[in-house]
Amino acid sequence: MRASLLQIGVDPSESVNSRRARVASLVREQTGSDLVVLPELWPVGAFASDLFATEAEPLTGPTHDAMAAAARDAGVWLHAGSVIERSDDGALYNTALVFSPDGRLAATYRKIHRFGFDQGEAVLLGAGDRPVTVGLPGTTAGLATCYDLRFPELFRQLTAAGAELLVVPAGWPARRRAHWSLLARARAVENQCYVLACGTAGTYAGVQQAGHSVVVDPWGEVLAEAGPDEEVLTVDVDPATVTRTRADFPVLRDRVLGLDRP
Numbered sequence: 001m002r003a004s005l006l007q008i009g010v011d012p013s014e015s016v017n018s019r020r021a022r023v024a025s026l027v028r029e030q031t032g033s034d035l036v037v038l039p040e041l042w043p044v045g046a047f048a049s050d051l052f053a054t055e056a057e058p059l060t061g062p063t064h065d066a067m068a069a070a071a072r073d074a075g076v077w078l079h080a081g082s083v084i085e086r087s088d089d090g091a092l093y094n095t096a097l098v099f100s101p102d103g104r105l106a107a108t109y110r111k112i113h114r115f116g117f118d119q120g121e122a123v124l125l126g127a128g129d130r131p132v133t134v135g136l137p138g139t140t141a142g143l144a145t146c147y148d149l150r151f152p153e154l155f156r157q158l159t160a161a162g163a164e165l166l167v168v169p170a171g172w173p174a175r176r177r178a179h180w181s182l183l184a185r186a187r188a189v190e191n192q193c194y195v196l197a198c199g200t201a202g203t204y205a206g207v208q209q210a211g212h213s214v215v216v217d218p219w220g221e222v223l224a225e226a227g228p229d230e231e232v233l234t235v236d237v238d239p240a241t242v243t244r245t246r247a248d249f250p251v252l253r254d255r256v257l258g259l260d261r262p
């Protein structure tokens with residue numbers, strides 16, 4: 001399976017509409033990949049919380065429409081990163097969208113762990129309440145978003161639900177880049193999964209982004225890593241490697257589930 005991570009540059013001088021059109025073109029250029037991954041909240045910027053309410057969209061809003069068409073035109077599975085979703089009752093969520101190659105919305109995931117402590121996303125957005133996996137050809141992907149990466153129990157649940165690929169769109173700040181790289185490898189090693197972690201580039205809302213999107217194999221080896229700027233990272237991943245790693249070194253067999261609950 002060929003995966004392409006599009007590390008999108010988010011620059012406040014580019015309008016949301018222009019960025020949406022530009023990203024749709026970039027997705028269309030990925031014909032030949034099986035899976036394309038975009039970062040967290042790339043339309044608006046993960047730290048641009050003053051824009052969340054004005055740029056919020058229904059699940060089937062403009063980003064949905066643009067990405068569904070792009071996935072269909074490219075013939076790829078598309079993890080379209082996330083959008084600020086305005087739900088029917090008016091509440092806002094950081095919601096990831098996954099499209100199948102026929103442009104169908106195959107899965108949605110509302111970010112469970114909201115970042116910001118007493119500010120930004122943590123106070124403006126609602127929290128998701130269920131882990132989500134999605135079936136891809138020959139494998140299963142588990143979905144998580146940015147700050148979720150710090151919470152191993154979510155990834156354990158995704159693994160228990162059959163995930164072999166953990167897909168993590170993010171808008172991770174440069175200041176904590178070391179944590180990003182370390183945690184991506186840790187989640188891969190402890191779950192014996194591929195981790196596809198796709199961040200943003202650029203600086204907006206005063207926050208420099210880490211970039212450095214990364215693909216890690218189930219042994220914890222970094223297969224590919226981006227630099228700090230906008231970049232497309234293409235890498236081949238093989239679900240058989242997950243099966244082989246788990247058979248050769250069967251630590252998952254020794255899990256004691258439920259220990260994260262007091």
Ligand SMILES: O=C(O)CCC(=O)C(=O)O
Nearest residue numbers: 046115146147171172176
């Ligand atoms: O955990 C971190 O250091 C960054 C998390 C974050 O930026 C986010 O979830 O938007």
